[in-house]
Amino acid sequence: MPTIKDIAKQLGVSVSTVSRALNNHPDIREETKQEVLEAMKRFNYTPNAVARSLIQRKSNTVGLMIPDITDPFFSAMAHDVEEVLSENGYQVVYVNTSRRPDKEKRFLTSVMERKMDGIIVTPDFLDEEAIELLQRLDIPVVFLRRRPPAGLGMPFVDVNHYEGTCNAMDYLFSLGHRRIGFIGMPRYSFTGQERYRGYVDSLNRQGIEPDSKAISWNGRTIECGYKAMGRLLQDAPDMTAVFAANDLLGIGALEYSARHHIAVPGRISVIGFDNLEMTNLHWIKLSTVAQPRKEMGRQAAELLLQMMQSNQRTADSIILDTELIIRSTCSPVNGPDDNKE
Amino acid sequence: MPTIKDIAKQLGVSVSTVSRALNNHPDIREETKQEVLEAMKRFNYTPNAVARSLIQRKSNTVGLMIPDITDPFFSAMAHDVEEVLSENGYQVVYVNTSRRPDKEKRFLTSVMERKMDGIIVTPDFLDEEAIELLQRLDIPVVFLRRRPPAGLGMPFVDVNHYEGTCNAMDYLFSLGHRRIGFIGMPRYSFTGQERYRGYVDSLNRQGIEPDSKAISWNGRTIECGYKAMGRLLQDAPDMTAVFAANDLLGIGALEYSARHHIAVPGRISVIGFDNLEMTNLHWIKLSTVAQPRKEMGRQAAELLLQMMQSNQRTADSIILDTELIIRSTCSPVNGPDDNKE
DNA sequence: CTGAAAGCGCTTACAG
DNA sequence: CTGAAAGCGCTTACAG
The missing domain is CATH 3.40.50.2300 (Response regulator)
Known part of the structure; x- marks a missing residue:
């Protein structure tokens, strides 16, 4: 797999220039940019998102923690969560907790290590340890179909x-x-x-x-x-x-x-x-x-998106109406x- | 967030030593290791999986591409895929293609950029471009409920x-x-x-x-x-x-x-x-x-796991029996x- | 058993 | 507009 360095070498330019073309930074001459882009195509260059995440401190991934994807409720939500998030350039990693406390915690730890940008969670167990993890994360989190423990200030979306x-x-x-x-x-x-x-x-x-x-x-x-x-x-x-x-x-x-x-x-x-x-x-x-189960997923994702963009940890919760x-x-x-x- | 460097500085040891403790490498004195581990706990150190992925060329994530998580078939499979993969230390990022060719390709590109270790796919469109992407990926892929184009040599799991x-x-x-x-x-x-x-x-x-x-x-x-x-x-x-x-x-x-x-x-x-x-x-x-819909997810995941471990691109397909x-x-x-x- | 150094593939000030 | 350099947070030979 060719890297930015290989492209630079081929063209006799610096890696900075290649990087600028890749991110279409304004500080680059249009011609140079085209040359670089073309060379990238020629060499089948694919940017390495991992390297980019490391330096930008942004993984463009969000976590979705639900009890069971097999439950039609959660699958409907998961569907819409994925839809709006992927449209906005995020990938979603999902986990079924199966309502097991250990798996909930394992997920939270993983969120931290993988440097996820935000999460949507439906926890069934929130002991002190889990709550502390949630706080230490220091990323936007929205609760789905559950109420966050008081004091955390995190929003939820649910039906009434x-x-x-x-x-x-x-x-x-x-x-x-x-x-x-x-x-x-x-x-x-x-x-x-x-x-x-x-x-x-x-x-x-x-x-x-x-x-x-x-x-x-x-x-x-x-x-x-x-x-x-x-x-x-x-x-x-x-x-x-x-x-x-x-x-x-x-x-x-x-x-x-x-x-x-x-x-x-x-x-x-x-x-x-x-x-x-x-x-x-x-x-x-x-x-x-x-x-409105699909609506719920959509709302949760949009709320999270908004929090990630504005880098906020808190927001107004959303309570959706039911219909007889x-x-x-x-x-x-x-x-x-x-x-x- | 403290890094390996911070821990090293605190203890007056080198980062190599800290790294060795973290990965419990044999080349470290038991006492030193304990000290390091303790310091990590004290400072709430969490390893950065992104940095680790970059250098190890292994992201510990697999992709799951399905048409629609809302379909009971796919949610059942997704459940078991996640279960066996997460038990083996992988995170799974999933995408609903909604049977759209552009989304299938976008996913494949993302797999490449994110350096995923393997994928399980249920594609509905496989034109030449997609097939070429699939090959360029150069990672294990297993088809679920679909047949891979001849010549790719990739395995599938499906029911008869x-x-x-x-x-x-x-x-x-x-x-x-x-x-x-x-x-x-x-x-x-x-x-x-x-x-x-x-x-x-x-x-x-x-x-x-x-x-x-x-x-x-x-x-x-x-x-x-x-x-x-x-x-x-x-x-x-x-x-x-x-x-x-x-x-x-x-x-x-x-x-x-x-x-x-x-x-x-x-x-x-x-x-x-x-x-x-x-x-x-x-x-x-x-x-x-x-x-056996859950069985299918499990089998696909286990097959992929096996291919990733042995670093193979090919394997025998699995055809499951139905029951009247x-x-x-x-x-x-x-x-x-x-x-x- | 321990440390200094190189390097994974990028981005981003800083100088020019 | 372009390039050289530092650095993101780790791992891994290599020396000692």
């Missing part, structure tokens, strides 16, 4: 889980429902907590006491939703609707109902959260709350279906 | 689309089907072509003439499958089964049938390809052909359901 849930609940209220069950994901999940908060507050605002027998914490899968629906129907038989904290759980609830000949939305209404593609399947048509998607799994209490009985 | 299709067809034959329709993705798609080949050859082996009225080329979506099913049912009404070249198409066929009260598998059997998660949904239960997944959308011709009529 709380409000999205309130909207879903209000929709259910507008249909006349009062006894509404909750099928949640694991208790420790951040998004799960936010959605639960929305559920409880909505109930309270209607003067309804949350009923612990109508609340179930589970995993995140269809099977979990299936089982939870069974339990809830038994423990709180007066329930007329169910809010599932994510679509997989909601689909599980639907499946339980289908297998046990429980009419949805006749006997019970079901609403989900996420708007996964499959919720729009002909057999499902789950009403749910949509999140009404399909076929909710109906009024005592509605047409009920009358048929 | 042809055989998977033959297995599905044989299953249909075993159920007594003879008039079998084909719903394909776009004609130019590599995987689509392979599966079509399997379809036609299977038919021929049974002495059945492929019927152009029972063959439909489409897009890749559920909606495409829906429309195709309508057309096929009209043009080839004697058809008793349909092979859909991917699951989305198969689901669309199922949806058309459901809406038009066409019994599946009673009136017509449907089989797909891919084994997407949603095909196992209670309402769908599509029989299909499974591909029998669920509920296929039944014998003149089977129980038919008798009910």
